[in-house]
Amino acid sequence: MEDLYRENIIEHYKNPSYRGKLDPHDISFADNNPLCGDHIQIDLRVDKEGKVSEARFDGHGCAISQASADLLLESVIGKSIEDVKKLTRQDILDMLGIDLGPVRMKCALLSLKVLKAGVYGLGEATDELVE
Amino acid sequence: MLDVEKIRADFPALSREVHPGVRLVYLDSTATSQKPDSVIEAMNTFYRRNNANVHRGVHTLAEEATSLFEQAREKIARFINAANPREIVYTRNTTEAINLVAHTWARKNLQAGDLILLTEMEHHSNLVPWYMVANERNLRLEFIPITPDGLLDLESFEKLLELKPKLVAFAHMSNVLGTINPASEIIEKAHQIGAITVMDAAQSVSHLRVDVQSLGVDFMAFSAHKMCGPTGVGALYGKLALLESIPPFLGGGEMIKEVKFGSFTPNDVPHKFEAGTPAIAEAIGFGAAVDYLNGVGMEAVAAHEHTIIEYALDRLEEIPGVKVLGPKADKKGAIAAFTFDGIHPHDVAAILDRDGIAVRAGHHCAQPLHNKMGIPASTRASFYLYSTREEVDALVNGIYKVKQVFS
Numbered sequence: 406m407e408d409l410y411r412e413n414i415i416e417h418y419k420n421p422s423y424r425g426k427l428d429p430h431d432i433s434f435a436d437n438n439p440l441c442g443d444h445i446q447i448d449l450r451v452d453k454e455g456k457v458s459e460a461r462f463d464g465h466g467c468a469i470s471q472a473s474a475d476l477l478l479e480s481v482i483g484k485s486i487e488d489v490k491k492l493t494r495q496d497i498l499d500m501l502g503i504d505l506g507p508v509r510m511k512c513a514l515l516s517l518k519v520l521k522a523g524v525y526g527l528g529e530a531t532d533e534l535v536e
Numbered sequence: 537m538l539d540v541e542k543i544r545a546d547f548p549a550l551s552r553e554v555h556p557g558v559r560l561v562y563l564d565s566t567a568t569s570q571k572p573d574s575v576i577e578a579m580n581t582f583y584r585r586n587n588a589n590v591h592r593g594v595h596t597l598a599e600e601a602t603s604l605f606e607q608a609r610e611k612i613a614r615f616i617n618a619a620n621p622r623e624i625v626y627t628r629n630t631t632e633a634i635n636l637v638a639h640t641w642a643r644k645n646l647q648a649g650d651l652i653l654l655t656e657m658e659h660h661s662n663l664v665p666w667y668m669v670a671n672e673r674n675l676r677l678e679f680i681p682i683t684p685d686g687l688l689d690l691e692s693f694e695k696l697l698e699l700k701p702k703l704v705a706f707a708h709m710s711n712v713l714g715t716i717n718p719a720s721e722i723i724e725k726a727h728q729i730g731a732i733t734v735m736d737a738a739q740s741v742s743h744l745r746v747d748v749q750s751l752g753v754d755f756m757a758f759s760a761h762k763m764c765g766p767t768g769v770g771a772l773y774g775k776l777a778l779l780e781s782i783p784p785f786l787g788g789g790e791m792i793k794e795v796k797f798g799s800f801t802p803n804d805v806p807h808k809f810e811a812g813t814p815a816i817a818e819a820i821g822f823g824a825a826v827d828y829l830n831g832v833g834m835e836a837v838a839a840h841e842h843t844i845i846e847y848a849l850d851r852l853e854e855i856p857g858v859k860v861l862g863p864k865a866d867k868k869g870a871i872a873a874f875t876f877d878g879i880h881p882h883d884v885a886a887i888l889d890r891d892g893i894a895v896r897a898g899h900h901c902a903q904p905l906h907n908k909m910g911i912p913a914s915t916r917a918s919f920y921l922y923s924t925r926e927e928v929d930a931l932v933n934g935i936y937k938v939k940q941v942f943s
């Protein structure tokens with residue numbers, strides 16, 4: 406059986422590097438996973454060249470959702486907004502280094518959904534963003 | 537006393553392994569129960585031998601299928617002591633049964649400003665159908681509050697009755713707190729002010745003897761899949777006169793007596809609510825589930841579950857950081873939803889799954905209740921006639937392991 410609770414995931418969950426809020430920020434978006442009541446807000450600062458200079462997430466949820474958010478934000482620092490738009494579900498799975506069933510997949514993808522809704526400037530975060 | 541080992545042998549899924557060498561510990565019967573061989577066989581036999589569409593046909597298989605389908609209705613009626621099998625309407629599940637009442641009885645009888653009284657511990661399926669008619673018809677909604685120990689606040693209920701609700705809809709047993717609500721008292725008081733009562737019995741019919749005539753309830757909804765039966769079929773019980781007084785639900789075949797160009801005459805109760813080809817094999821499986829439970833005896837089921845929940849609450853409360861939601865064992869069914877030390881229920885459930893322990897994590901379709909308790913979600917272990925003390929022990933050991941992962 407693959408272990409969802411490997412040390413690096415627990416580590417990102419317990420000691421996240423990107424937890425918090427940014428005020429002021431250039432982009433901010435929040436959404437819930439209604440299935441489990443998880444909530445994630447992501448704030449970004451974008452520099453003059455259109456690259457992410459700072460990122461923070463806030464909210465609550467399971468280890469998978471929170472660790473994915475931390476790993477995701479770590480990966481977007483220095484990326485252009487255009488590259489952030491190109492991130493996929495596979496990128497998240499690669500960062501986590503695990504395979505997930507359909508239910509836990511929603512937990513893992515919540516932060517990506519929120520991030521993409523934010524960078525696209527959408528009114529709501531839909532599942533299509535992470536398909 | 538019930539012979540649990542003998543009962544377990546009737547449920548093939550209970551002996552499977554979840555991971556190599558790891559036996560299933562199924563503590564999620566509140567979501568859906570496992571199924572005994574007799575139910576699986578009844579459906580199998582139908583498809584292998586009697587399969588035909590019900591009603592209308594005159595060939596042998598159609599006659600057999602119709603008899604089996606209607607016999608199952610009679611068994612279900614007897615199981616809840618309905619006065620007449622025609623008071624049992626087949627639906628897909630509890631949710632559809634409640635929607636049926638909301639679409640038909642409520643639309644026919646409620647007008648702008650009328651009040652529907654619900655409770656704070658309802659499952660979404662006993663909330664949203666009412667919200668939908670309320671939005672459409674400008675109805676008002678009130679909620680009977682719960683006390684800090686997870687019981688309905690009956691004093692507030694009496695006050696709310698002074699607002700003269702037209703309908704009172706409540707769960708007999710909460711699927712989160714496990715609370716068994718005082719159904720007789722609620723129904724009697726509601727009737728005193730002339731309200732109609734709708735009881736969500738999804739969690740009670742499977743665990744306790746429920747007698748609709750002695751309760752006097754007007755409508756009652758339940759699902760086969762929570763009581764050893766298959767998914768895809770459930771029932772609405774309704775008093776005959778009430779069912780006869782309300783318009784049909786979905787339109788189509790079987791629900792009509794006569795159709796002309798431009799008009800139709802609805803069929804008799806219960807068929808007027810059963811449009812289209814029903815879940816025939818599942819209805820027959822529902823009947824077999826009722827036979828199975830009757831064979832064990834609902835009193836024995838309830839007594840067994842009571843000893844299990846008492847033991848489970850004792851053991852769970854030993855664990856530092858575990859907080860079980862809802863009342864003590866004497867006021868609840870075999871459901872233990874809990875929070876654990878700020879560890880997210882998804883993580884608790886996923887780590888328990890490593891040991892083959894199946895519990896549910898989330899808000900269990902009762903989001904307003906979780907909001908009221910100030911928690912986003914909980915982990916829920918639930919028990920049934922096949923649950924054992926060893927399974928409770930496995931759960932407790934599993935929770936200690938969860939703690940280790942996060943320490």
Ligand SMILES: Cc1ncc(COP(=O)(O)O)c(C=O)c1O
Nearest residue numbers: 629630631659661711736738759
């Ligand atoms: C109290 C209660 N009401 C209603 C339901 C809905 O049942 P179903 O999904 O079978 O319609 C459930 C099951 O989850 C329940 O526990």
